[in-house]
Amino acid sequence: KAGVTQTPRYLIKTRGQQVTLSCSPISGHRSVSWYQQTPGQGLQFLFEYFSETQRNKGNFPGRFSGRQFSNSRSEMNVSTLELGDSALYLCASSLAIRLGEQYFGPGTRLTVT
C-alpha cells in the first residue's frame, strides 16, 4: 500500500501571503489529521477530517483552515502568513475507528520570510 503523501515538500513564502498544502491518505483511510510541529511547541493538533467533515479542531486562529474531498484527500490553507507560521506541517491518516493508530506523511516544511 502506498503511504501518506504530502505536497509540496518545501515551501518558502513571505509574510501576508497565503498557502495551500495537500495530503493524500493511505487508501481506505477516511480520517485525516493535520499537525504543526515546531522545536519549541512540539506536535500541535490543527484539525481532523472524516467524510468531508471537520470532526475536531485544535487551538489555532481562524487563519488556519482545511477541507477534505470525497476521495479523502485533504488540503489545509493558511492565510495572511506570519513569521511564526514557519514550521513542519504533518498530515496523518487513520482508519476512522483507530484514531490513535496514525500514519504520517513526510511533511511540508514551510518557511515564512
Added chain:
Amino acid sequence: QKEVEQNSGPLSVPEGAIASLNCTYSDRGSQSFFWYRQYSGKSPELIMSIYSNGDKEDGRFTAQLNKASQYVSLLIRDSQPSDSATYLCAVIVRMDSSYKLIFGSGTRLLVRP
C-alpha cells in the same frame, strides 16, 4: 496543566541497557495510549499501542499502563544506537462528543555505543 507530559530529556543510556521512558496524562477517562518514535528529520511512526492496565510486550519494547496513577511508560531492552530518537507519548482524549489524539512533547533518547 498539559494534557500529556513527558520529560524532554535527553535520556542517555549505554548500548545494551534498558531505556525507560515515562509519560503522564491528565484525562482520567482516557482509554487508549500510544508510543510513536520520531527520528531526526523524519515523521513520527507508531511503535506501540496499549489499552489495558499492565504490560504489553513487542520484541524489545514493553509498554506499561497504570490508569489509576495516569501513567504510561515504554521500556526498551538491549538498547541500540539505532534506537536514538525522540519518543512521543500520545493519548486519545474525549472533547465534547468527539475524540482527538494529543501528543506529549517527546523525550529524546540517546544510546551511546
